Amino acid sequence: MAEMDTSSGGGHKKGPGVKKGKKMSTRVDLTPMVDLGFLLITFFVFTTTMSQPTAMNMNEPKDDPDQQLKVKNSGAMTILLGKNDQVYYYMGELNPETASQQFKSSNFKDIRQVILDKKKATPIGDLMYIIKSDKDATFKNAIDILDEMTINTVPPGHYAEVDMAPSEEQLVTMTEQANGIK
Amino acid sequence: MGRAKLPRKSTNIDMTAMCDVAFLLLSFFIMATKQKPPEAVAVQTPTSVSAKVASDKAILVTLTKEGKCFLILGDDAKRKDVLNDLNKTKGLNLSPDEIAKLGKLPFIGVPLGQIKSVLALPELPPAEKLAGIPIVDSTNNEMVDWFRSITNAYAGGDQKELEERIVIKGDNSVKYPTFKAIKYALKKNDLFKFRIATNSETVEAGTELYNENKAKQQ
Numbered sequence: 001m002a003e004m005d006t007s008s009g010g011g012h013k014k015g016p017g018v019k020k021g022k023k024m025s026t027r028v029d030l031t032p033m034v035d036l037g038f039l040l041i042t043f044f045v046f047t048t049t050m051s052q053p054t055a056m057n058m059n060e061p062k063d064d065p066d067q068q069l070k071v072k073n074s075g076a077m078t079i080l081l082g083k084n085d086q087v088y089y090y091m092g093e094l095n096p097e098t099a100s101q102q103f104k105s106s107n108f109k110d111i112r113q114v115i116l117d118k119k120k121a122t123p124i125g126d127l128m129y130i131i132k133s134d135k136d137a138t139f140k141n142a143i144d145i146l147d148e149m150t151i152n153t154v155p156p157g158h159y160a161e162v163d164m165a166p167s168e169e170q171l172v173t174m175t176e177q178a179n180g181i182k
Numbered sequence: 183m184g185r186a187k188l189p190r191k192s193t194n195i196d197m198t199a200m201c202d203v204a205f206l207l208l209s210f211f212i213m214a215t216k217q218k219p220p221e222a223v224a225v226q227t228p229t230s231v232s233a234k235v236a237s238d239k240a241i242l243v244t245l246t247k248e249g250k251c252f253l254i255l256g257d258d259a260k261r262k263d264v265l266n267d268l269n270k271t272k273g274l275n276l277s278p279d280e281i282a283k284l285g286k287l288p289f290i291g292v293p294l295g296q297i298k299s300v301l302a303l304p305e306l307p308p309a310e311k312l313a314g315i316p317i318v319d320s321t322n323n324e325m326v327d328w329f330r331s332i333t334n335a336y337a338g339g340d341q342k343e344l345e346e347r348i349v350i351k352g353d354n355s356v357k358y359p360t361f362k363a364i365k366y367a368l369k370k371n372d373l374f375k376f377r378i379a380t381n382s383e384t385v386e387a388g389t390e391l392y393n394e395n396k397a398k399q400q
Binding site: 029030031033034036037038040041044045048054055056057058059060061081112116133134135136137138139140141142143144146147150151152153 | 196197198200201204205207208211212215228229230231232233234235245349350352353354355356357358359360361362365368369374375376377378379380381382383385386389390391394
């Protein structure tokens with residue numbers, strides 16, 4: 001380590017009565033400075049939110065009435081998004097007589113298993129998830145359910161967003177009232 | 183027997199080098215951090231497992247909690263074309279000076295009819311006081327006009343590039359009809375592919391996607 005020679009050795013002698021000026025060391029203790037430096041680093045590291053904004057691709061189908069996709073009843077699962085993060089679903093086509101048995105309530109946690117079970121039980125060619133959001137569903141719900149499709153590796157083209165039919169809207173409202181969801 | 187004497191060393195360490203390193207790291211972190219681009223309004227975006235990075239020249243449509251819609255034309259090169267086209271097709275009667283002024287605004291958040299009066303103000307009012315671009319009413323969805331001008335400005339170029347640029351950024355609590363109105367405006371202009379700004383989320387272990395990603399790595 002380089003050290004400065006601060007001793008006054010070797011200097012010429014001053015006369016009697018002339019006081020020797022005490023030479024102070026020029027070395028500064030840098031420990032607090034280092035502390036401060038690292039403190040600032042830690043502060044910046046912790047306060048910086050690593051927000052790499054990501055983007056999700058969305059493919060919308062063309063609204064072409066001539067090219068309505070026919071979906072097999074056995075392979076279709078309709079997912080309905082209601083208010084307060086509620087998810088409802090039914091398989092195949094909604095039959096007015098058995099609607100109450102077909103129509104099931106779920107939530108974003110449990111729907112994953114339902115989607116997976118359906119995917120496993122259906123030949124891939126027939127598989128179709130129909131997603132319908134009602135007017136009280138939020139943007140987050142709509143994105144979450146699409147994300148759920150990605151998580152369950154449902155191939156693109158096997159799920160679609162469709163407008164909700166009035167009869168389904170009624171069912172959702174009734175179920176919400178029955179379950180006391182506000 | 184004489185024992186060898188260990189020379190006593192000073193416990194003082196020279197901290198200069200350590201100090202240098204600390205401040206070097208500090209300055210590195212400060213300089214390497216990219217500043218967040220200015221936001222029209224604070225928006226809490228939903229999360230997704232998507233790992234695609236959003237374009238920094240995005241045409242950003244922001245939907246706020248209150249259901250207001252703001253537009254940021256991020257691409258400097260095309261901004262003027264978009265505004266000129268809109269001025270012409272909608273007959274806004276804006277002078278070249280006013281168009282230049284409109285281009286300098288950080289975001290656009292007023293109905294078309296109010297653009298002229300807002301530009302005349304000495305200062306842009308804060309985002310909360312602006313009406314936003316009207317969208318929810320399907321007879322008066324002005325995003326249709328905006329997207330028409332955007333497609334016109336990008337016409338002839340790479341369509342895929344435009345698809346990657348259109349980013350919808352919505353707050354978690356935005357109601358679905360607001361989002362549907364934006365999709366309607368995009369569809370009206372034959373834009374079927376676009377992106378949605380999300381915060382990244384880690385893929386939960388055990389899910390299909392997780393297993394697939396893992397299989398790919400091996």
